[in-house]
Amino acid sequence: MDFHCIEALLDLPEVRVIAQVLGPKQLELHLERRENTIVCPRCQTCCSRVKERRPRCLRDLPILEHPTVLWLHLRRFACPACHHRPWEESETFGKCTKWTERLYNQVRSEFLRGCPGKELARRYGLSEHTVFRWTFERSRGGRPRKLGRVIGIDEYARRKGHRYNTLIVDVDKGKPIATLQGRRADDVVAWFRSRPQAERDQVKVVVADRSKPYAAAIQEVFGDQVQVIDHFHVVQQAVEALDAVLRAVKNQLDQGEAKELKKLRKRWLKSSDQLNVDELIARYEWCRRFPELRATLNWVQALRKWFNRTYEKPAREALVQLIEQASQSAQAALQRIAGTLTRWFEPIVRYIRNRYTNGITEGFNNKIKLIQRMAYGLRNEHNRQKRILAWCGAP
Ligand SMILES: [Zn+2]
Numbered sequence: 001m002d003f004h005c006i007e008a009l010l011d012l013p014e015v016r017v018i019a020q021v022l023g024p025k026q027l028e029l030h031l032e033r034r035e036n037t038i039v040c041p042r043c044q045t046c047c048s049r050v051k052e053r054r055p056r057c058l059r060d061l062p063i064l065e066h067p068t069v070l071w072l073h074l075r076r077f078a079c080p081a082c083h084h085r086p087w088e089e090s091e092t093f094g095k096c097t098k099w100t101e102r103l104y105n106q107v108r109s110e111f112l113r114g115c116p117g118k119e120l121a122r123r124y125g126l127s128e129h130t131v132f133r134w135t136f137e138r139s140r141g142g143r144p145r146k147l148g149r150v151i152g153i154d155e156y157a158r159r160k161g162h163r164y165n166t167l168i169v170d171v172d173k174g175k176p177i178a179t180l181q182g183r184r185a186d187d188v189v190a191w192f193r194s195r196p197q198a199e200r201d202q203v204k205v206v207v208a209d210r211s212k213p214y215a216a217a218i219q220e221v222f223g224d225q226v227q228v229i230d231h232f233h234v235v236q237q238a239v240e241a242l243d244a245v246l247r248a249v250k251n252q253l254d255q256g257e258a259k260e261l262k263k264l265r266k267r268w269l270k271s272s273d274q275l276n277v278d279e280l281i282a283r284y285e286w287c288r289r290f291p292e293l294r295a296t297l298n299w300v301q302a303l304r305k306w307f308n309r310t311y312e313k314p315a316r317e318a319l320v321q322l323i324e325q326a327s328q329s330a331q332a333a334l335q336r337i338a339g340t341l342t343r344w345f346e347p348i349v350r351y352i353r354n355r356y357t358n359g360i361t362e363g364f365n366n367k368i369k370l371i372q373r374m375a376y377g378l379r380n381e382h383n384r385q386k387r388i389l390a391w392c393g394a395p
Pocket residue numbers: 040041042043044045079080081082083084
C-alpha cells in the first residue's frame with residue numbers, strides 16, 4: 001500500500017508510515033524510522049540486524065479532522081562486532097513524551113485564545129484534564145518564582161488609564177517572577193519585603209524605565225548601587241526632542257517641502273555609512289539650511305553612540321559633556337532632556353558596566369495584553385498571575 005499522501009500530511013521526514021487504521025474515534029498510524037541501520041555507540045560499527053521491536057504511542061495533531069495516534073515502532077539492533085544491542089532513537093520525538101511538541105503547543109495556544117477546553121479535548125482526542133494541565137503546568141500554581149541576579153521591573157495596565165499592575169521579570173532566565181497589584185513605591189517595597197532576605201541579597205542589578213516610584217522603591221529595598229536605566233527609554237526621549245525640532249522647522253516651510261522633510265525623518269538617525277549618496281546630500285542640505293536641526297541631530301547621534309562605550313570613567317566624563325551641551329542649547333526640548341540625564345545620571349552610567357535592557361519585560365507586556373484580552377479582562381488576580389507565569393517566557 002502506498003502511504004505517500006498520508007506521509008505528506010503527517011510532515012515528519014524522519015519516519016515512514018507502515019500501516020494505518022481508521023477507527024470510529026481516531027486514526028492510528030504505524031511508523032518506522034526511514035533509516036534501516038544505526039551506528040553502534042560502543043564500537044562505531046554499522047548495525048543492520050534487527051533483534052526486537054517495541055512500539056511507542058504518541059498523540060499528534062489531527063489529520064483531516066481525525067484525532068491521531070502515532071505508533072512508533074522502535075527497533076533494537078544487534079551489533080556484529082561487540083555484541084552490544086543498541087536501541088534506535090528518534091530525533092523528532094523526545095525520549096519519554098507521550099505526545100508531540102506541535103500538539104502540545106497547538107492546544108496551549110488555542111486554549112489561551114479562548115477556545116473552550118471541552119471542544120479542544122474532543123478535537124484532539126485528549127481528556128479535558130489534560131488540556132487544562134498542559135495549559136497551566138508551567139504556572140507553578142501562581143506562586144512567584146525566586147528572585148534572580150538581574151531583574152527587570154515594569155508596569156502594565158489592568159484597565160488602561162485606570163488600574164496598573166507591576167511585573168517583575170528575571171532578565172537572565174527570561175521568565176516572569178511575579179506580578180502584583182499597583183505601581184506605587186510602597187506596593188513594590190511591600191512585595192519585595194515579603195520575599196526572604198536571602199533572595200533579596202542575590203539581586204545585583206535592577207533594570208527599570210525612568211519611573212520615579214520604581215526608582216524610589218528600588219533605592220529603599222536594594223540601596224543605591226543596583227539600579228540601571230534601560231537605555232531605550234533615554235534614547236527615545238532624545239528622539240522625541242529631535243522630532244520637536246523637526247516640527248518647528250516644518251512650520252516654517254511650505255507644504256511640498258514639509259512633505260519631503262517628513263519622508264527623510266526615518267533616515268535622520270542612521271549613521272552616514274547606512275545612507276546612499278542622495279540621502280546623505282539631502283540630509284547635509286537640510287542641516288545647512290537649519291543650524292538648529294544640525295545641532296540637535298548631532299547631539300542625539302552622540303548620545304546614541306555614548307551607549308556603545310566600554311569603559312566607565314571616560315563614559316562618565318563624556319556624559320557630563322553631553323549634558324552641558326544640551327543645557328546650553330537654545331532648544332527647550334534639549335534642555336529638558338539635559339534635566340532628565342542629570343537626574344538619572346548614576347543609573348544611566350551603570351548601564352556601561354551592566355549592559356542589561358528591559359526589552360524582555362516590554363515583550364512580556366505585549367503578551368500580557370494578549371492574555372487579558374483573550375480572557376476578557378481577568379478579574380481574579382490569582383488567575384492572572386497563573387496565566388502570566390504559564391505563558392510568558394521560555395519553557
Ligand atoms: Zn558494537
